Amino acid sequence: MDSFTARLDGAWEWWSAAVDEAQEGSWVRDPVERQVVADIMAATNALHGGRPAPFTEDSWHVRIGRIANWAGVLRLAARAGGWELQPVVGRRPSTPAGMAELLSGIYAIGEQGETWMKQLLRESRVPSESEIGQAEGFLTGPGSMEDLELFFYDS
Structure with a gap:
């Protein structure tokens, strides 16, 4: 399995x-x-104007x-709340899961974006389409992080 997968x-x-913890009521924010x-x-x-991912019309940058x-x-959010971001690859989330696990899961994809940006700027290398x-798709669109608030019933 490749590292991105x-x-x-x-x-x-x-x-x-x-x-799941939030929806089951085990974690109430x-x-x-x-x-x-x-x-x-x-x-x-x-700022995608309602377009669905992937955003192939936009530049790689x-x-x-x-x-x-x-x-x-997410690093700022974790610092603000005193949560520690954890690596997610090959590791199981803590139970009960809560804010640290939520932020760590999302951070894994943002961190990948930072790696891709460094590769793009240094080597003109881009990830696969x-x-x-x-x-x-993980971050934007229906059922994604963009809809995060909809997954909580404690608002």
């Missing part, structure tokens, strides 16, 4: 663990957690930049 699988697993999620959503607005922006936002499309 492992990262994407881990991201979904960690994100799902946290959302406190006011700080609710505000952090709202701030993440405001800071990562993909814009596409990869959208993904990479999530990493910085399939990989970037999957990352875009």
